[in-house]
Amino acid sequence: MNTSIGIVTAQRAHFDTPLTFRSGAVLPQYDLMYETYGTLNADKSNAVLICHALSGHHHVAGSYADDPKNVGWWDNMIGPGKPLDTNKFFIVGLNNLGGCHGSTGPASINPATGKPYGSSFPVVTVEDWVESQARLADMLGIQQFAAVVGGSLGGMQAMQWSLSYPERVRHVLAIATAPRLTAENIAFNDVARNAILTDPDFHGGDFYQHNVVPKRGLRLARMLGHITYLSDDAMADKFGRTLRSGKLSYNYEIEFEIESYLRYQGDKFANYFDANTYLLMTKALDYFDPARDFDDNLDRAFARAKANYLVISFTTDWRFSPERSRAIVNTLLHNKRNVSYAEITSTHGHDSFLMQHEHYHNVMRAYLDNIAREFTA
Amino acid sequence: MNTSIGIVTAQRAHFDTPLTFRSGAVLPQYDLMYETYGTLNADKSNAVLICHALSGHHHVAGSYADDPKNVGWWDNMIGPGKPLDTNKFFIVGLNNLGGCHGSTGPASINPATGKPYGSSFPVVTVEDWVESQARLADMLGIQQFAAVVGGSLGGMQAMQWSLSYPERVRHVLAIATAPRLTAENIAFNDVARNAILTDPDFHGGDFYQHNVVPKRGLRLARMLGHITYLSDDAMADKFGRTLRSGKLSYNYEIEFEIESYLRYQGDKFANYFDANTYLLMTKALDYFDPARDFDDNLDRAFARAKANYLVISFTTDWRFSPERSRAIVNTLLHNKRNVSYAEITSTHGHDSFLMQHEHYHNVMRAYLDNIAREFTA
Numbered sequence: 001m002n003t004s005i006g007i008v009t010a011q012r013a014h015f016d017t018p019l020t021f022r023s024g025a026v027l028p029q030y031d032l033m034y035e036t037y038g039t040l041n042a043d044k045s046n047a048v049l050i051c052h053a054l055s056g057h058h059h060v061a062g063s064y065a066d067d068p069k070n071v072g073w074w075d076n077m078i079g080p081g082k083p084l085d086t087n088k089f090f091i092v093g094l095n096n097l098g099g100c101h102g103s104t105g106p107a108s109i110n111p112a113t114g115k116p117y118g119s120s121f122p123v124v125t126v127e128d129w130v131e132s133q134a135r136l137a138d139m140l141g142i143q144q145f146a147a148v149v150g151g152s153l154g155g156m157q158a159m160q161w162s163l164s165y166p167e168r169v170r171h172v173l174a175i176a177t178a179p180r181l182t183a184e185n186i187a188f189n190d191v192a193r194n195a196i197l198t199d200p201d202f203h204g205g206d207f208y209q210h211n212v213v214p215k216r217g218l219r220l221a222r223m224l225g226h227i228t229y230l231s232d233d234a235m236a237d238k239f240g241r242t243l244r245s246g247k248l249s250y251n252y253e254i255e256f257e258i259e260s261y262l263r264y265q266g267d268k269f270a271n272y273f274d275a276n277t278y279l280l281m282t283k284a285l286d287y288f289d290p291a292r293d294f295d296d297n298l299d300r301a302f303a304r305a306k307a308n309y310l311v312i313s314f315t316t317d318w319r320f321s322p323e324r325s326r327a328i329v330n331t332l333l334h335n336k337r338n339v340s341y342a343e344i345t346s347t348h349g350h351d352s353f354l355m356q357h358e359h360y361h362n363v364m365r366a367y368l369d370n371i372a373r374e375f376t377a
Numbered sequence: 378m379n380t381s382i383g384i385v386t387a388q389r390a391h392f393d394t395p396l397t398f399r400s401g402a403v404l405p406q407y408d409l410m411y412e413t414y415g416t417l418n419a420d421k422s423n424a425v426l427i428c429h430a431l432s433g434h435h436h437v438a439g440s441y442a443d444d445p446k447n448v449g450w451w452d453n454m455i456g457p458g459k460p461l462d463t464n465k466f467f468i469v470g471l472n473n474l475g476g477c478h479g480s481t482g483p484a485s486i487n488p489a490t491g492k493p494y495g496s497s498f499p500v501v502t503v504e505d506w507v508e509s510q511a512r513l514a515d516m517l518g519i520q521q522f523a524a525v526v527g528g529s530l531g532g533m534q535a536m537q538w539s540l541s542y543p544e545r546v547r548h549v550l551a552i553a554t555a556p557r558l559t560a561e562n563i564a565f566n567d568v569a570r571n572a573i574l575t576d577p578d579f580h581g582g583d584f585y586q587h588n589v590v591p592k593r594g595l596r597l598a599r600m601l602g603h604i605t606y607l608s609d610d611a612m613a614d615k616f617g618r619t620l621r622s623g624k625l626s627y628n629y630e631i632e633f634e635i636e637s638y639l640r641y642q643g644d645k646f647a648n649y650f651d652a653n654t655y656l657l658m659t660k661a662l663d664y665f666d667p668a669r670d671f672d673d674n675l676d677r678a679f680a681r682a683k684a685n686y687l688v689i690s691f692t693t694d695w696r697f698s699p700e701r702s703r704a705i706v707n708t709l710l711h712n713k714r715n716v717s718y719a720e721i722t723s724t725h726g727h728d729s730f731l732m733q734h735e736h737y738h739n740v741m742r743a744y745l746d747n748i749a750r751e752f753t754a
Contacts, residue, residue, distance in 0.1 A: 023627035123627040183612035183635040184604060190636045191600045194643075197629055198593045200577055216575045220597065223568045227561060235560035241666065248664065250400035250500040252574055252656060256663070258560040259567045266571075279629060286633070287625065289618065 005037050005079040005086050008062035008072070012102065013139055019097075019132060022287075025122030029111070032136050033058045033102035034094040037078060038086035040142070045375040047142040048084060049133060050074065050093040051150035051157035054225070054281045055273060057101035060093035061086075076356040083364035084149070088372040092140065097132045098124040098280040106276030107208060119205030124280050126156050126288045130164045133157070137168070146371055147171040151353035152320065153281065156288045159328070162307040163290055171371055173364070175312045176353040178324035179298050179331065180289040185319065188228055189282040192221035196275045205276050214275045219266035221278055226265050231316035231349030298327070299334045308338040310367045312360065314352035315345050340367060382414050382456040382463050385439035385449070389479065390516055396474075396509060399664075402499030406488065409513050410435045410479035411471040414455060415463035417519070422752040424519040425461060426510060427451065427470040428527035428534035431602070431658045432650060434478035437470035438463075453733040460741035461526070465749040469517065474509045475501040475657040483653030484585060496582030501657050503533050503665045507541045510534070514545070523748055524548040528730035529697065530658065533665045536705070539684040540667055548748055550741070552689045553730040555701035556675050556708070557666040562696065565605055566659040569598035573652045582653050591652045596643035598655055603642050608693035608726030675708045685715040687744045689737065691729035692722050717744060 016029040035058050040047060050060050052073070061078035063071050078084040078091060095103040098121065106121040137145065148169050150158040155177025161169045181189070196202055199217030203210050230238075239258040254260045294300035309332050313325035322343045332339040342363045346352040352360065393406040412435050417424060427437050429450070438455035440448045455461040455468060472480040475498060483498040514522065525546050527535040532554025538546045558566070573579055576594030580587050607615075616635040631637045671677035686709050690702035699720045709716040719740045723729040729737065 023625075025627075180618065182609060183616040183618065183633070184607075184609045186618070186633050187600075187604045187612065187635050187639055190633075190639055191597060191604065193629060194600065194640070195572065195597055198596070219575070220568060220572055223564075223571065224601065227564045227568065230561075232559060232561045235564065239560040241557065241560065241563070248400075250402075250660075252570060252660075256560070256563050256567075258564050262564055262567055263571070283627075283629075 030104035051154035100274030195220035222269035407481035428531035477651030
């Protein structure tokens with residue numbers, strides 16, 4: 001019985017306790033958009049936090065009464081009878097600080113100036129997000145999450161929860177993620193950032209006042225991103241060298257189907273996503289590095305962790321390859337943490353973590369059912 | 378005894394027999410810049426053609442009297458006592474048609490209009506290049522090359538020689554190349570092209586008249602290119618996560634060493650390379666596909682080939698992986714061609730083909746020494 005959770009409602013939480021970022025910057029007040037699914041049980045032991053990746057947000061599952069086609073980005077994973085079963089868990093999804101889906105971010109009006117934050121919005125780190133998420137948990141009366149769950153950049157937040165608040169998370173589900181970016185990962189981010197930063201419509205981040213949007217840069221950033229989300233094999237299977245018109249045109253218009261796909265994805269993204277949020281998200285990825293404060297020793301960084309872990313990787317993910325997940329697993333084993341690891345055979349590359357995939361979902365379901373037994377027993 | 382060939386001189390050849398491109402476009406006249414090293418023997422049997430890759434040109438080895446620091450791009454391979462031994466071979470390097478190093482290209486003045494060709498310069502294919510190279514060979518009195526040699530896009534030209542002119546090439550040395558691009562290869566090219574095409578300074582390819590250059594786009598294209606030329610391992614070894622200033626700055630300036638490297642390479646390239654040439658070169662890569670005219674059957678495409686082949690790949694090359702070279706080897710074996718294959722262990726990714734690498738150079742030397750015995754015996 002895999003059914004949708006149905007109609008959901010986004011909520012806004014306001015916080016007026018200043019938040020000090022890792023950079024030293026201070027945000028005096030801020031809002032977080034969030035959604036919840038399922039029911040918080042009496043002892044508040046069944047809460048699960050979903051952390052989103054680069055372009056995600058608080059609308060994780062279900063749809064809106066006034067916009068029924070707007071289905072949450074992880075609806076295949078969350079709902080009654082689904083791996084993240086809303087009959088068992090109370091699930092919280094939020095839009096991260098710095099985002100562009102309602103939480104306070106660069107496009108929000110700074111109450112101190114009456115203008116959008118723009119370039120004055122602080123660079124956010126994964127640690128800062130966890131801090132803001134902990135305040136949301138406080139507001140919801142959640143002292144400890146049964147699990148914090150995320151893929152990619154979301155997986156980094158899930159891991160960071162067990163480092164920032166070892167007592168506040170029982171299980172970490174870290175999917176298609178890495179203990180930190182490689183030079184190549186940073187390089188791709190830097191090309192994407194430079195596409196935005198050098199777009200003449202970027203205006204140093206304060207494009208809002210110029211009534212323009214750096215669409216060219218955002219479009220390129222997203223096109224490049226999509227290459228790293230897919231696998232070589234997935235692209236070959238889906239597009240191959242198929243020509244859009246069936247013959248070569250000898251010009252610079254769309255010629256191959258893969259070009260059509262990338263440009264379409266780029267255009268779509270550039271029409272709704274905020275360029276400053278894109279920059280912030282990629283920086284948060286670059287900065288995440290729990291080992292940095294421990295002489296690059298990841299084992300020492302995880303010494304304070306107390307959670308149990310499920311780590312999942314996908315065979316064709318070349319953005320965060322299985323090798324990177326195995327590094328996480330090794331560190332957890334060195335620290336005598338309980339850790340389950342699944343390397344899922346999938347052709348869909350990094351994007352696999354968002355896909356409906358039987359083996360992957362079965363692994364998630366089995367692990368989460370065991371968690372549910374902890375509080376229903 | 379590995380010594381430089383010393384001072385070399387570039388030469389210009391003019392052709393006024395119209396060249397019909399595969400697209401149907403006609404170039405009434407054109408120039409090719411070229412250099413030669415060594416001496417053509419009496420029966421003209423020791424000539425070797427070097428085909429360049431995306432950003433290469435005719436200055437392959439040696440240096441110029443008035444510019445001694447300007448050393449050819451493959452100087453480590455070519456010279457007296459080097460694998461391509463100028464005591465044995467007569468070596469020809471040229472700048473391809475459509476290039477930006479002196480051969481007729483988009484930045485050249487169109488005699489018919491008195492203005493740069495710009496957007497009116499035809500899209501060039503690998504087959505068109507081989508045609509123009511054959512005319513250069515005619516002019517030099519070379520009926521048959523002892524070998525045609527190239528890496529990457531240059532390797533495609535070398536293979537195409539054995540298909541366009543089976544009688545005019547005895548050996549093909551195809552290095553770090555592929556029988557055609559994958560969807561992922563095309564995708565990277567398309568992002569690079571779109572960076573240029575959407576640069577406001579591109580002006581549809583006719584930026585010359587506007588006294589601007591689409592540097593932003595070229596810079597991004599080159600940054601992205603460099604990621605695909607290096608390997609994940611090479612980047613990790615060379616840059617890792619080293620911070621340029623030793624600490625995090627929490628802004629969008631250069632933070633990691635890898636960013637410094639990419640931006641430097643991008644800036645350097647954007648200051649001298651022609652944007653239209655970049656577009657042409659990437660299109661030639663996309664279009665190369667000998668199997669297309671044979672129902673995607675590569676074996677049938679190579680049925681007319683008569684050459685002997687040396688195919689070389691590098692273990693960490695993810696742009697054109699060893700798997701792609703093995704596909705070439707298999708097709709040659711199916712056609713009962715003589716083929717030698719070497720898979721070189723190297724950490725330098727696609728760029729390996731340009732590097733001084735003992736095993737690689739020894740393989741080249743052994744194969745070329747055998748060729749030299751054919752005409753010195």
